[in-house]
Amino acid sequence: MSALIAPRIRASSPRRRITRSPVARLVLLFLLLSVAPVALLAVASVRLASNAVTGEVEGRVRSAAALSSVAIGAELTGVSELVQSYARRPSLIRALASPRPDAAQLVPQLRDLRQVRPGFASTFLARMDGRLLQVLPATESILGSDFGFRDWYRGVTASGDTYVSEAYESRAAGHPLVVGVATIVREPAPRRRGRPLGILVGAYELEALG
Secondary structure (H helix, E strand, C coil): CHHHHHHHHHHHHHHHHHHHHHHHHHHHHHHHHHHHHHHHHHHHHHHHHHHHHHHHHHHHHHHHHHHHHHHHHHHHHHHHHHHHHHHHHHHHHHHHHHHCCCCHHHHHHHHHHHCCCCEEEEEECCCCCEEEEEECCCCCHHHHCEEEHHHHHHHHHCCCCCEEEEEEEEECCCCEEEEEEEEEHHHHHHCCCEEEEEEEEEEEEEHHHH
């Protein structure tokens, strides 16, 4: 009797495994269908949030850069107008119009210009050939040096107008990084440009533009 029963039991085992396999597959498929959309939604949400944060940061950087550019432009415009106004000073024109300009007479002009705006690292006057006449703060070692290679010299002599140079390391005391705002000092002449007498330059510190 037990021998007859045993084969039946052994025969029924495979059928149980077979009937369980489709159920397990259905459960697994149900779990995948339930969990996968949630996971995809979570990933999509993280990506959207990340993209939104990145876009916001990039937008703020662009806005800050645009505002900084406008501020720097306005600052340099103000500096250029100031240098131009000092180049038209009658006392400066008279001092430079002399056949042999006295460098000592140029000091008060350069001092006034340098003191009127804190950003000036130095102020100086050069001949039309690029040789340095006077500089403040006083730097005796460079007086008479030829600065015809500087961008401010090439720019102002080529255009004839006030010129803002590329940034460079000044040879004046302290060797600060500056831009040179240069304009030509001219004799007064009605209806035309007067004879050029020299070049007035305000070396403006880059830190002051930040």
